Amino acid sequence: MFQIKILFLIFFSIAAFLCALFFGPKIILPWTLGDIEKEILLSIRLPRVIVAFLMGTALGVSGAVLQGILRNPLADPYVLGISSGASLVAALGILGGVTFLGNSTIPVLAFLGAMMSGGLVGMMGMRKGGLWPERLLLAGVGLSFLFSALLMLLLSISNDEGLRRALLWIFGDLSMSDWDRIPYGLIFILSGLALAMSRAKALNVLILGDELAHSLGFSPKRERLLLFISVGLMTAAAVSLGGMIGFIGLLMPHIMRFFFGADSRLLIPASALGGGSLLCIADLLSRSVLLPQEIPAGVVTAIIGAPYFLYVLRRKDVLSM
């Protein structure tokens, strides 16, 4: 039964990816390619679809892992203050006139900011040589508020219209996805994913409680730290690829738990595929329905995802982890 479900999910992901690639404002079929179609397909759509899939994967997995290590069904990758740190550092960089990397300046700054705030949250959540779930969560919420407030302050005292526009992408924007950002995103997200997968068994045990984990031969401190690092890597990369896109990190793991159960060894890859496909579809809709305008992909993920989640919620107690 599981094999069928997994096969179905893999098939669904591939279909979502291909739909997002060939459908859109204009349906492009691979066997009737003109010059313009080729250009649209290869230099606009393909990088965009890859970025969407990568981001969705990173968010889905981060959510699944984070809900486990924090033992909290409401944890979402952005709760750790990673995204607000990213936008704050990006804003400071833009205001300070930093342009050393040309077009990649803002994503690189955002990545640095994300890693920095992830590190800060980790340090504050650390006590007696280990990460404490409650401390981690509260430190994340606190820092997140502080960074957002500082960003608001910057925006309200600065009269630079450019700054507002330059920060628009942080609220979720895939329209500028380009090939040159993909390798970095790929490296960080895949290494985060690999780390999470390799510690999946430990994650299962962590959910049961630290004492039990200890008695089963796992070091809760070490495992939680490793898993936290994997979440940090993936979320930071996702934010620098396309800003903040809500819903996926919070609710995709719950939807997948409904189908595949709470075993992290299955839940992590399932959340990866589910998150990736959902963002591909959401982005397809966001660039197609209001042509020639684009609507933020995060809006679409929530509009199609939330009703489905609520439906699932009525049918089964998905919140049990």
Add this chain to the structure above:
Amino acid sequence: MTLNHGSFAHTDEHCIEMKKCLVIICFIIGIAIPAFGEPAKRIVSLAPNITEILYALNVEDRIVGVTNFCDFPEAAKTKPRIGGMSNPSLEAVLSLKPDLVMVTTDGNARQFEERLRSLKMKTYVFRARHIADFPSELRSMGSLLGVSKKAEILARELETALAKRKSELSREQSMIQKKILFVIWPDPLIVAGSNTVINDAITMLGYENSAHRATSAYPKYSLEAVLQEPPDMIVIGKGHPDMKKLSEGILQRLSFVPAAKNGAVCYVSDNLYRLGPRVINGIEELEACFK
């Protein structure tokens, strides 16, 4: 006869009463006119375009407060600030003791204007959104501020400029409409849509705004749409001191579009961003792009 007489007498009485009334009314008006009709002396402007117009009408010495965004002309930056356009500080406005607050329907909150009126503050609402409505709005501002002559000159100037373009256009009507994409911000790509002063200027010059189908004023625009309906000219407005550098990325991504490939890219100022006296310069700038 008596009846007639009586009626005459009655009419006479009536006349005298009427005269009395008239005298009283005149007296009241005589007192009231200077109080009502005296042009405002302490003006707070809640929009950058209004500030620019006030400067153009040479009443800048009457401005006592402007928004944080009022940056043109340079001297406007030295006026006391009352906050942003969408979030002005009511206290700051009141503490300047204005006798007129000028607001616009394009950027100020209606509630703020209502609040001001409920506090017995006199307001003027600038309603024009398009170049075509601008001259008449200028005139009514002029008459309110007691500078009708200057306003008339500015309005005429604008109308002449518009009429000239119109007559030139009707002569060249056979020409194929060229498409312009007006970029407001390159990353993410934001362009000028149909309900903007920029769109007015583009159509007035006989061109077509590539993004005219977008429903919002400044939409986030689809790159695919640019490729599928390539513009003949890409105009990049000024939203940052170094737009050339900022736009490198988008031009590279659009290198498949003939305009970007052949360098049909024109950098202009922010003249058309506000419905103010600089729209004429903005139109000229846009015109120069094709020469």
